[in-house]
Amino acid sequence: MQQRIHQIELFMKHPHEVQHDIFQRLIEMGAEAEFGRKYHFKDLTTQKAFRERVPIARYEDLYPYIQRMMKGEQGVLWPTEIKWFSKSSGTTNARSKFIPVSKEAVDDCHMKGGKDLYSFYTNNYPDTKIFSGKGLGIGGSLQVNEFDINENSHYGDVSAVIMANLPFYAQMYRTPSLDIALMDEWEAKIEQMAQTTIHENVTHFLGVPTWTLVLLQRILEITGKSHIKEVWPNLEAFVHGAVAFEPYQSSFDALIPRENMRYMETYNASEGFFGIQDQKDSKDMLLMLDYGVFYEFIPMDEWDKEHPTTLGLEEVEIGKNYAIVITTNAGLWRYLIGDTVRFTSLIPYRIRISGRTKHFINAFGEEVIVENADQAMTEACQATGAIMSNYTAAPRFLEVGVKGGHEWIVEFDKAPADHAKFVETLDASLRKINSDYDAKRYKDIALEMPKVHFAPKHTFYEWMRQRGKLGGQHKVPRLSNDRSYIEGILPLL
Template identity: 65%
Template structure:
């Protein structure tokens, strides 16, 4: 395997020169990309409706094509799912990525074209390895196998020909991987794509414990469950006793900060690397490109054209949408994309901040609809995760999951925030944990701090410590186990918190 590792790492390094091209010429690459996808889609129903043929620049594009939400796109997508073609994109659409629906209560189905699979998702996976190898040229990750913790897929029942499918984006990618990729990954495809998440964890734990795993890719929450089960089955103290050559965890979907200490206990090695990605149902957007960094390089040549709406514009009828060269550092933007799968000026519901413009690097700051703003405090997911991480660090606590919601003003009672946290290791004093969380929120969010001064509008947060397995059982009850399904971190309603509190009674 040593020779194989040498050959593959050499091949992966070669791609880095292409990455450097868009890093050095971001505006030219994005402008050229916009023209290419408009040209490709000019004869589609959508392209003819907005006369893509005559659009020559970003200003014309944004003045002619409105920003779309998923609800506005759904009539087109439903027709695609029923077997119609050439509506949003000229290539045949046979795959749909099923989103967890975290921006609204129901699942979303995102078309995935052959071009998006090859030039976005697959390219993103290869670039992730290229960037990692560029940072760690002596890596040995190809001396073993990569463990993929993915989801499942099924036949699209809306298609009368049964010729199309939908599933978690990880499952869509796995099902369409080239044959050679099977030689460097584990578990077997049959196991990886099982529908029942509980059975899958058990099968994976038995199967992959016999393999030399050197790298893991997945969502932190489900990866933790798998590692814990393997350690239990093998009667070991930690996963390094099973996989001594484990080198890196490629993670995404949720912020890693609150889970870092738990991973360190499961993988007690100072040489273990944690590498972040920004890969969603709609596309592969960003990759960490520097050691010990929380910034993500915005990937600009994946068939995705980017626009950015300042969050203060979101409630307006005609929000201002900025091109890449118009953004400012440190501001919150909602990300709008046009893609080689036929999403046109689509608001994906994520908010980001730019940390660098040379090259363009970003941090994910939250969701446009995942926040608490019942009292003008505008607490976003990024705030919550920073506060949780600080409270854990200061008290030695380790969390598994959490969610929070407002406590609305009532007669004679002030408002506040109510948190439900499932601890892997509880703090010695929950009051101190609560105080640190509250103080951190006040430090990083001036709006929250203003409402907390002398308890003017908000009292100190209420924190409930949930029993082990609470969130797992809640997700199971909702049919949301596995894949791309994630616990909603924040909600501006009490839907999730009240449901969980009923389970905890």
């Protein structure tokens, strides 16, 4: 692990050279696949030529290739055999997405990221006892790929794909057993996980905050303990990702005493492993540059363009929001994954996830992104002693004689002491954070005070259950520029 830290320090010092080498290797390998032959990769010598020749791809653009790969055809997007597909929840698209996962992506990206998070952790906390027990992982489920006539491939949540490919020594340090971890019936899985892991020496757990909370609450119900460290006295860390953690911090504090408990963020998606929190005193994530992923970035004012301009790593600026475009060692060529990031440092390159290209509210020119909403939600909860469980928001559009605004649905583990103060703080925080929102709210010119519904417990759980989106990587969409999500939830209130 110490040796790996030295390798990481090397790409921190020479980021552009490392990314150039990654680019060259991807092009050389990609030239042997059908996609590379179509775009004459063998003639490509520069990143500039690559951008000019190969269009930015959304899932719909690559779907015809992926569909053929799902049926067992090889050498389409990537020259080596593809036997695994990561099934994305499709929160930005009603259809499930199947992302190809090559052996190179498993070994040099996902597995490497898993090893590196432990490298950073042990480097930051050399007195750790994390390996004296087991890591608890909440995975998704795996299925035989029914589209492949040879039944030679599988698909599932990225967490399930990784678990199924873990080496034997890693399996020894994790819980629960794979037959439970990969169950596809979510409610039965949570029960089985709770019943079996309470007898283990769990020193850390990994997962999405929302679903991890469901498991921890069930464990306390079964054991009758007052907090989780009474169940797992050696617990010391939670490695989390997928959604912003700040709004959930108070929920975890209510279940786990803060003393000697550490939290670590990662950026691990279906498409690859991109970032890891590498410092004890900062929640920024180091952009991992040697995982077989080549990065480009689209500035915010280009997001809606059919042919947006992309920037190289050397061109980004601190504090600006960018959509990420990736080229990977699984055959995703100039793929727009839908996430947006903000750079907090350029020496080395560190980021924070700021939202999704399709998860924002801009019905009135207010340009509210998920990062704004998460921060405002955190401040409103702190001001009123509330503990938020889940939320979503959408615009209320202008009507004759009625001004527009934002409509929120918020579910709490602990309701605010003062509902009016919660709404006022939420609004005031957004005005402080976002100048465009503030301008539209000035004297209610375009936006009225937000309308906030306080949802009964389990509202979002029931909504996700009805949509078949329980567990795994499925997340409640925070913001939407239309009312499709919120109209589906309102009848449940």
